[in-house]
Amino acid sequence: MLKKISNIPFKGTPEQQAKLEAVIAECKGDKSMLMHVMQEAQEIYGYLPYEVQVMIAEGMDVPLEKVYGVSTFYAQFALSPKGEYNISVCLGTACYVKGAQELIDKLSECLGIESGECTPDGRVSLEACRCIGACGLAPVLTVNDEVYGKLTEKDIPDILAKYGI
């Protein structure tokens, strides 16, 4: 999957950097922990900008291209920041046969962005995700950690309104 690389300037804080350095110190010496460090870094920063990848590469003593290689291989690693509200529509088979695509189309229409994009004000991002395993509730979407199930496109405006979107 081609990833969208952000051109929004990096805004890391010293606290975030200290947290990441602590994680790296714990895992240094075991190169198989690279993915773990990257997962923690994404937890800290929300995404993996170039500057963070450099810190990881230097800290773990692996080439930067390896860090970049791993970050572009796995769908979970984001190279651009997510919105304050991240809407994620499940496109697993069970959700798809029950009309998940229509949910995405409706969201795109309401938000004016395509799947994989973030609104210009940084408030809302939209993405399609792999099966989250809540197939009993298909079709499903999540807004940050909140799960909404058994939806039709008519439910979309109400859900957006709940977040003042």
Added chain:
Amino acid sequence: MYRSHVLVCGGTGCTSSNSPAIIEALEREIAKNGLQDEIKVIRTGCFGLCALGPIMVVYPEGAFYSQVKVDDIPEIVEEHFLKGRVVTRLLYDETVDGDSIKSLNETNFYKKQHRVALRNCGVIDPEDINEYIAKDGYQALAKCLKELTPKQVVQIVSDSGLRGRGGGGFPTGRKWSFTAANEADQKYVVCNADEGDPGAFMDRSVLEGDPHCIVEAMAICGYATGATEGYVYVRAEYPIAVQRLKKAIEQAREHGLLGKDIFGSGFDFDLHVRLGAGAFVCGEETALMTSIEGNRGEPRPRPPYPAVKGLFAKPTTENNVETFANIPQIILNGAEWFASMGTEKSKGTKVFALGGKIKNTGLVEIPMGTTLREIIEEIGGGVPNGKKFKAAQTGGPSGGCIPASLMDTPIDYDNLTAIGCMMGSGGLIVMDEDNCMVDIAKFFLNFTVDESCGKCTPCRVGTKRLLEMLDKITSGKGTLEDIDKLEELCYYIKDNSLCGLGQTAPNPVLATLKFFREEYVAHVVDKKCAAGVCKDLLTFKIVKDSCFGCGMCARQCPAEAIKVTDYVAPGKKKPAYNIDSDKCVKCGACLSTCKFKAIVKE
């Protein structure tokens, strides 16, 4: 001593439909009524009937409350727990029989099931090792370490006839014997919990509902094959499963069931958890090991097989979660017990995740040899809304589909392979007449194109070309020749790809071509999509004699394609509307707004 136990499902399905709030409300109400020393609330793993979540069962009565709401809790606590009157109104209707309640096991959903891998799911608190131990937990490990030699353990697993539940169906005992036969300074056990097939959640439910049985089984495997370390590779998308598994490992260490000198036998074994990061190909065994090592999860050519050179280039046994979940039971009850279930070449049971257009979505475990008809019509409760069953998709993006005409095929590894389908890991998605089979094939190809790791050309380029051909067909530009080319390319990709992902990627196309070729032909020759899914082949029309002229559709239309005409239908007051098919973008907005069902797509 509690007089009543309340089991609330804490699986992902029910957690998503808000079971944590139910538990909170229960505890609050129970305390309010002073019942906290009489009634115990337990959060369990998945009950299986996810469609009716959140689920709550009260013992000793066995009252099965379904789709429970927080607002119902005060009533349940006061009426049922305090006064002893079951709130029949809120019970799952199938368990209500006049004035009495039926046991869960008598309902259609549970009656035909036989739970081996899922035996503790929805029964015990997965976060309490004592509950697992009370259900014979860790006895199988003790039996192995104290009474059996590693060779005998492998023999029992071989004799049971257990085959890999991840989809391949390779005999588990034979896999173990290969690793056991190789001498090395370090060997590993790997549990594949990277359940990537969309619509499949069997492994997740086992990890969430009974994590200790995986810990125990991996230790048994370590003893049998001579490995002292194990890794569980879990999808990061399963946070509840990860957290419970980590907790189980910690508890096992505290109790001396992992670590050095387990049961004083001199056997050492420890486990690590590694999280995936959303790559489907990592479910392939060599790719999974590459990923654990901290690399891009690309597969490696085999041979050498993992039993010779696996994780960190050491001999490794890799099994899937459900396979491991069967092991402790096989050791305790014996190979003959396990082999007595199932068909001649496929022993035991199989867990399926039922989903799609079916009434009882959820998790079912059935003996091998059960027919698809039994699963769908009896256990699953059939297709809802009076629609007709069209096909069931098994095996996810690597699998095929079973059409209605083959519904009586007994399900086992060999029968499914014989009809050009595959068992897969156990996702079973039901499709009805509103699903277009060409579109489904395209859906899976879209998935594999995204997930192809790019290492080998047949898969990377081939799947992309397949998708383009399918796009051409669904947009009405295909020719009959394209269908032949499509088929030819499928076989080429199957024969030449490096790993399982590419070798099975064309299966959804081949299976739909085999059983639903006429749908492909209809897309190409008649330019029609009978299911009404492929938008390019659809036209939206207003049936002018049914139109009341309210104009709702015209206001909804984003393309301003709907205009009023001067035709007034008999018996109507206002003139009818009409859709300009050149301007129509086929969004379907008008169709869903029309109250009079005057708009049709064909």
